[in-house]
Amino acid sequence: MLVCAVLPPLVQVGRELLGSGSSLGLLASDRLWWLLGRSLGLSAAVTLLALSVGVPLGVLFSRSTFPLRKLLFAVHVAVVFLPPFLPALGWFHLLGREGWLGGALSTRLLFSELGVVLVLASCFAPIVTALTALGVSGVDASLEAAARIAGGPWRAAARVLVPCAAPAIALAGIVVFALAFSELGVPMFLRVDVYPAVVFSRLGGMDFAPGEAAVFVLPLVVVALGLLWLERRFAGRRAIAVLGSRARAQEALFGPRPLFFVLAALAAAASVLPLVVLMVHAGARGGIGEVTRWTGDAPWNGIRASAIAAVVMTAIAVVLGRALARGRRVGAWLDGLATLAFILPSSILGVGIVGAWNHPATNWLYASFAILVVGFVARYSAVATRTFAAAVAQVPPSLEDAARTVGAGYTRRLGLVVGLARRGLVATFVLALVFALRDLETAALFYPPGGEPLTVRIFTLEANGPPAVVSALAVLHVLITFAAVGVGFIALGKRSAP
Amino acid sequence: MPFHVRRHKSTRWIGLLLVFLLASLASCTKRKNEVVVYTSVDQVFSEPVFQAFERETGIKVRAVYDTEETKSTGVLNRLIAEAQNQQADVFWSGDPVRPFQLVKRGLVEPYVSPQTSGLPASARAADGTWTGFAARARILLVNKSRVPPGEMPRSIRDLANPRWRGQTAMANPLFGTTTMHVGALFSVWGEARTRAFLGELMTNGVRIASSNGEVKRLVVSGEVAFGLTDTDDGNEALREGANVEVVYPDQDELGTLVMPTSVVLLRRAPHADAGRRLIDYLLSAEVERRMAESAAHMPLREGVATPANVRSAAGMRVMQVDYNRVSEQIDAQQGWLRQWVGL
Structure with a gap:
């Protein structure tokens, strides 16, 4: 399924590349490499900042007790459900020249590289928080108890919990880096030129030049390979096998402290503030009344395609994630393919999908919502696979070996792993669902006529649409995502962290 | 250690979803009484026009809209990318230049609508490849x-x-x-x-x-x-x-x-007849009036009143341009x- 979804568009991009060999000279431009360096630098800064904030918060939300913990966690992660452009718009209304807290200095900072880093880090840090919380919650309580004998809770967190959750944290780092690197809307809005804009200018501009765009993708292949190498060199093999979700219920590592509540409240406020500003600025009361007039079938279109895509991605992740976690070579290769599709600018992936699937023989798929499913699977399978791989890495391989010795075949051993890592399975499905629901830039390129998801509708209405309605639709999208995630938890029969 | 793999609830849900997927795909078989339109005119203005067309004719309109960032070129490039298996019947462009990109690639089916008679000659191609209105x-x-x-x-x-x-x-x-x-x-x-x-x-x-x-x-x-x-x-x-x-x-x-919006019928349109009906409707005085009132577009057809908040093209000095030459300059x-x- 993964190969069917990912390979055809990549082959199509390869064809475009082969057909434009004469364009290779475009790579000689100094400006191009400068933009690539800037994009790498910005993405690294966003990732470092998101990790610095998200890892402690993940431990905090997962292993401590304080009032409103779950509510604050939900508010903190809500910003992830939206394309980053909307929170950026909220920050603009707050910190722009005539914003509520704005002035000449704040606007100068916002419209700069620093502004891009801060806005994107605030949008993506909750991904780190959630994945760290997931990784930490899978650590066996006995390991934690042993660590506490030698030191206090801080030491146990730093020396045991975080290292045990390394695969999940590494996954978070890669996801954040890839999202920051491929993000186009926020840098364009804040007037910072980045490398994906070069690719976009060949596909969204007047002279449609997919061949040239494919040439500009070449350096991104190197970036994807570099990411994979870094992750496997420094994090992939450092998983400590524990009992995962079979661990008994853990007691909180940290007792209730006012400071933790304050930190969690600040994290939640930083996430939700731009959305609140957006709503208030737009006078959302008027917008909510108009929502039914403007939603059309868009919520249903998005949920239908995203739910099915999430199921497919979870199925792929069970097989491929286990293979990846157990160091199987085929797993590593397929994961590399999926990671490449994840890090490519969505515009070129979209062109590849159109070229690969828009034929009379496959029109039944291309002209229906199923093309959205294919697109989501192609783009986000890497996230699902790695999430499940991170969970499987915490299941001791010896259990599988024991099953093999009593005659269990591949399917039964896979079932054993799924049972032991079911919390990871839930997280895989939920993450896949959230990424598909929040997608904008991939779906916008090939959604079937009349079948746009809600994110795309919000952005097409953003052009001269009533601001109150746009804000209200954004809120509706957040609520729908929460509801879909809740249904996901129920469907899989297990509640998860924190 | 004996082990037993439980049958998870998830299996049932996955099965249900797959059945649902197949049922949904079956419902997506080609519908005859519909028209597919790609447009770079803002959705907030164009969608009500399509809804009115649906009410009037009973023909379902399935639309693809541009986002603000790629306005005009996003759907244009999708039309070009889909040329080998055209999905759209009609392109309603936010300006009169983009259609030339399609004409140049042989993707346009000329169509002279009976509604063009009231429109100025400068706002349409004599061979029917494109027709401009509400500017x-x-x-x-x-x-x-x-x-x-x-x-x-x-x-x-x-x-x-x-x-x-x-x-x-x-x-x-x-x-x-x-x-x-x-x-x-x-x-x-x-x-x-x-x-x-x-x-x-x-x-x-x-x-x-x-x-x-x-x-x-x-x-x-x-x-x-x-x-x-x-x-x-x-x-x-x-x-x-x-x-x-x-x-x-x-x-x-x-x-x-001044930039008239323009309509184009696409070659190998899957629903060409419905496409012609939609073009006739878009070029009607009623739609020009609606676009003037809701979107401050200037009516080009005589007899359609210009709203008070809009200046008439006839009442101002207009830049004299040849749209084909503009298109060539953009390429160059x-x-x-x-x-x-x-x-």
Whole structure:
């Protein structure tokens, strides 16, 4: 399924590349490499900042007790459900020249590289928080108890919990880096030129030049390979096998402290503030009344395609994630393919999908919502696979070996792993669902006529649409995502962290 | 240790979802009584028109809209990318230049609608490859709290005036109607003068926004003093109660650029007959009236009243351009323009 979804568009991009060999000279431009360096630098800064904030918060939300913990966690992660452009718009209304807290200095900072880093880090840090919380919650309580004998809770967190959750944290780092690197809307809005804009200018501009765009993708292949190498060199093999979700219920590592509540409240406020500003600025009361007039079938279109895509991605992740976690070579290769599709600018992936699937023989798929499913699977399978791989890495391989010795075949051993890592399975499905629901830039390129998801509708209405309605639709999208995630938890029969 | 793999609830749910997928796909078989339209006219304005067409004819309209950032070129390039298996029947463009890109590639089926008779000859192709109607103009949107009444800009050349250094904005000329505007300048002024002018803009610190909508946002918020955008953006700013003024530039010399929206029937359209009916409907006086009222588009057809908040094309000096030549200039200058914006 993964190969069917990912390979055809990549082959199509390869064809475009082969057909434009004469364009290779475009790579000689100094400006191009400068933009690539800037994009790498910005993405690294966003990732470092998101990790610095998200890892402690993940431990905090997962292993401590304080009032409103779950509510604050939900508010903190809500910003992830939206394309980053909307929170950026909220920050603009707050910190722009005539914003509520704005002035000449704040606007100068916002419209700069620093502004891009801060806005994107605030949008993506909750991904780190959630994945760290997931990784930490899978650590066996006995390991934690042993660590506490030698030191206090801080030491146990730093020396045991975080290292045990390394695969999940590494996954978070890669996801954040890839999202920051491929993000186009926020840098364009804040007037910072980045490398994906070069690719976009060949596909969204007047002279449609997919061949040239494919040439500009070449350096991104190197970036994807570099990411994979870094992750496997420094994090992939450092998983400590524990009992995962079979661990008994853990007691909180940290007792209730006012400071933790304050930190969690600040994290939640930083996430939700731009959305609140957006709503208030737009006078959302008027917008909510108009929502039914403007939603059309868009919520249903998005949920239908995203739910099915999430199921497919979870199925792929069970097989491929286990293979990846157990160091199987085929797993590593397929994961590399999926990671490449994840890090490519969505515009070129979209062109590849159109070229690969828009034929009379496959029109039944291309002209229906199923093309959205294919697109989501192609783009986000890497996230699902790695999430499940991170969970499987915490299941001791010896259990599988024991099953093999009593005659269990591949399917039964896979079932054993799924049972032991079911919390990871839930997280895989939920993450896949959230990424598909929040997608904008991939779906916008090939959604079937009349079948746009809600994110795309919000952005097409953003052009001269009533601001109150746009804000209200954004809120509706957040609520729908929460509801879909809740249904996901129920469907899989297990509640998860924190 | 004996082990037993439990049958999870998830298996049932996955099975249900797959059945649902197959049922949904079965329901997506080709529907006959429908028309597929791709449009770069803002969804907020075009969707009500399509809904009215559905009510009137019973034909289902399935639409693809452009996002603000790729306005006009996003769906145009999708049409080009899908040429081998055309999905769309009709392209309703926000300007009259994009259709030439399709004509050049042999993707257009000429169609002279009976509704064209009331439209000016300058706004349509004689061979029926494209037909223009409800027009927008390129305007300067001015924030009145930042620009004193005595210093109101009057020309697009004011964007290069050192008085306004770092205080003006325009959209990226690689996308949207700004592409056409720059192409029009190349066709009227020539290459040397236009490149010099654009160089002056860069020197003067003109902010390159991602879209005309963002130019409006920057002006309304006071981030810049004034910016170059379209009449519909200016009209929306006024509707929102912003402290702005719309200036139709260059009324004493060059003229204001006026851009009719235009419709095209696509070659190998899957629902060509329904496409022709939709084109007839779009070119009707009723739709021009609706676009004038809701989107501040200038009616081109005689007999359709111009709303009070819109200036009539007949009542202003209009930049004289040949749309085909503008299209050629856009093609010729793309490489230079990419360098100009740093991409």
